[in-house]
Amino acid sequence: MKKILDLITEEVTRAFAECGYQEKYAKVTLSNRPDLCEYQCNGALAAAKEYKKAPFLIADEVAAKLSGNPMFSAAESVKPGFLNLKLDNAYLAEYLQEMQADSKRFGCSPAGHPQVIMIDYGGPNVAKPLHVGHLRSAIIGESIKRIGRFMGHTMIGDVHLGDWGLQMGLIITELKERQPELVYFEETYEGEYPAEAPFTISELEEIYPTASTKSKEDEAFKEAAMQATYELQHGRNGYQALLSHILNVSVTDLKKNYENLNVSFDLWKGESDAQPYIPAMVQKMKDDGYAYISEGALVVDVKEETDTKEIPPCMILKSDGASLYNTTDLATIVWRMKEYHPDEIIYVVDKRQELYFTQVFRCAARTHLVEKDTRLKFLGFGTMNGKDGKPFKTREGGVMRLERLVSEINAEMYRKIVENETVRMDEAEARETARVVALSAIKYGDLSNQASKDYMFDVDRFTSFEGNTGPYILYTIVRIKSILAKYRSLGTTVAGAVILPAKSESEKALMLEISRFSAAVEMAFLETAPHKICAYIYELANAFNHFYHETKILAEENSQVQAGYIRLLMLTKGILEKCIDLLGFSAPERM
Numbered sequence: 363m364k365k366i367l368d369l370i371t372e373e374v375t376r377a378f379a380e381c382g383y384q385e386k387y388a389k390v391t392l393s394n395r396p397d398l399c400e401y402q403c404n405g406a407l408a409a410a411k412e413y414k415k416a417p418f419l420i421a422d423e424v425a426a427k428l429s430g431n432p433m434f435s436a437a438e439s440v441k442p443g444f445l446n447l448k449l450d451n452a453y454l455a456e457y458l459q460e461m462q463a464d465s466k467r468f469g470c471s472p473a474g475h476p477q478v479i480m481i482d483y484g485g486p487n488v489a490k491p492l493h494v495g496h497l498r499s500a501i502i503g504e505s506i507k508r509i510g511r512f513m514g515h516t517m518i519g520d521v522h523l524g525d526w527g528l529q530m531g532l533i534i535t536e537l538k539e540r541q542p543e544l545v546y547f548e549e550t551y552e553g554e555y556p557a558e559a560p561f562t563i564s565e566l567e568e569i570y571p572t573a574s575t576k577s578k579e580d581e582a583f584k585e586a587a588m589q590a591t592y593e594l595q596h597g598r599n600g601y602q603a604l605l606s607h608i609l610n611v612s613v614t615d616l617k618k619n620y621e622n623l624n625v626s627f628d629l630w631k632g633e634s635d636a637q638p639y640i641p642a643m644v645q646k647m648k649d650d651g652y653a654y655i656s657e658g659a660l661v662v663d664v665k666e667e668t669d670t671k672e673i674p675p676c677m678i679l680k681s682d683g684a685s686l687y688n689t690t691d692l693a694t695i696v697w698r699m700k701e702y703h704p705d706e707i708i709y710v711v712d713k714r715q716e717l718y719f720t721q722v723f724r725c726a727a728r729t730h731l732v733e734k735d736t737r738l739k740f741l742g743f744g745t746m747n748g749k750d751g752k753p754f755k756t757r758e759g760g761v762m763r764l765e766r767l768v769s770e771i772n773a774e775m776y777r778k779i780v781e782n783e784t785v786r787m788d789e790a791e792a793r794e795t796a797r798v799v800a801l802s803a804i805k806y807g808d809l810s811n812q813a814s815k816d817y818m819f820d821v822d823r824f825t826s827f828e829g830n831t832g833p834y835i836l837y838t839i840v841r842i843k844s845i846l847a848k849y850r851s852l853g854t855t856v857a858g859a860v861i862l863p864a865k866s867e868s869e870k871a872l873m874l875e876i877s878r879f880s881a882a883v884e885m886a887f888l889e890t891a892p893h894k895i896c897a898y899i900y901e902l903a904n905a906f907n908h909f910y911h912e913t914k915i916l917a918e919e920n921s922q923v924q925a926g927y928i929r930l931l932m933l934t935k936g937i938l939e940k941c942i943d944l945l946g947f948s949a950p951e952r953m
């Protein structure tokens with residue numbers, strides 16, 4: 363289905379052309395004075411110069427051409443030369459009727475040229491518990507993946523585990539000190555390694571920080587860890603076996619955590635999966651003359667003439683030949699291109715890594731790891747702060763684990779739900795409802811901000827059922843569900859009923875919001891900006907609640923009018939539910 367704004371623009375364009383003016387002047391926008399009109403065109407003001415005519419004369423002519431057009435109930439020229447437009451109520455009702463007939467997409471057409479887009483998000487580090495720093499990547503990435511998929515693109519989400527480097531050596535070394543008798547440390551061992559890991563996830567999560575602290579105080583320990591890292595990376599069998607255990611135990615735990623967040627990945631690849639691609643990649647960079655030795659290290663220049671600040675060379679190998687975070691990211695691009703040939707790769711990573719990604723992307727382009735038209739996009743997100751404006755911490759001031767954050771919000775939500783006298787539910791339903799609503803609070807609280815900005819995680823505000831919050835959106839959906847249930851219980855049916863032309867201002871306002879659904883989703887995709895969907899559903903929910911407070915729906919006596927309202931409610935609910943699904947959460951039956 364065409365977007366409503368495009369349909370309006372087509373009519374206005376035709377009117378401009380018929381009056382002898384260039385089409386480029388027929389630009390229509392949402393009105394910035396909704397009290398006066400719904401859409402507006404200011405093109406006559408710009409055209410005035412070219413045609414040496416007073417703008418209002420031009421606007422008058424165009425308005426006259428549009429009068430009688432069934433799309434508009436008003437097309438007025440207003441001095442000094444604005445064209446104010448109002449949609450005809452019957453036309454709008456028909457448009458919505460068509461949206462509703464398309465029960466899965468609500469008239470939002472998929473992209474004409476579907477693309478393959480890989481999305482690198484999550485980025486957890488093996489053996490380290492997820493903390494709030496990982497929350498944003500997971501939430502934003504998941505939403506972008508869902509939006510892209512809805513637009514018809516092939517979206518491939520890759521978690522890109524941090525499973526390489528010194529952290530593995532640290533764990534191995536600490537484990538060796540604790541349990542030297544384990545067969546993994548026997549260098550000459552040639553048998554099978556045990557299937558069962560020699561540690562649990564909680565042990566692993568304790569081993570890593572202990573080892574990390576030790577390495578900072580104890581030089582010999584650090585050396586041993588570096589040696590272990592080296593041996594692991596050069597294929598020592600026992601260490602490879604330990605790495606698989608670390609991975610398995612960690613990934614099982616990570617999957618559980620992500621599942622609780624409604625986040626899932628198509629690929630569970632990690633930094634270690636890129637290692638086999640490094641030697642050939644490095645060799646080629648050397649052979650092609652891009653990589654050279656500078657101060658012992660192998661680097662590729664990535665400066666560009668137009669740079670206003672210094673962009674240092676991208677380091678490929680350290681002076682001891684060891685690979686780096688960069689090397690891994692570049693080699694990851696190699697296998698991604700080889701196996702999936704993406705049109706675009708989007709990285710959802712903390713914005714503090716922006717310079718780093720600039721170097722990596724330029725290096726990849728310059729050394730032809732990607733094709734000329736492959737887009738590498740960095741979507742940097744800001745920090746989640748506490749009420750004190752500093753990075754979010756526990757009450758005691760420590761790093762907040764994700765699990766703890768989620769369970770604290772769940773508990774707060776549970777309290778609110780149990781306190782609510784109007785809806786009585788048993789323990790199990792209350793717990794499950796609290797979980798669903800809490801997730802909406804966390805995700806909407808995050809996604810409603812432009813990703814690149816820092817934001818304040820305010821538990822009280824985010825969990826409120828009023829204002830621009832996830833729970834408010836869910837509350838609106840639940841309200842509609844309850845009206846629909848009551849309507850059904852009256853033994854009535856909407857079979858054959860259609861959405862009727864609006865009979866009130868608030869109904870019209872609701873219908874106008876509904877008609878903008880596809881524009882909102884398309885924009886959110888084009889700008890990789892889930893916050894545009896949040897802004898849209900907030901407006902939509904407000905418009906619905908306004909309409910609801912002003913309209914007797916269940917008490918309406920004319921059954922046709924009533925069935926029309928119900929159809930309108932069903933469409934509103936469908937769109938709200940689709941949008942929250944794109945954001946990565948869902949609504950309960952009641953709350």
Ligand code: ARG
Pocket residue numbers: 482484485486487522523524691709711
């Ligand atoms: N594991 C990294 C971190 O915790 C994030 C990974 C981001 N993705 C990437 N391709 N480098 O900082």
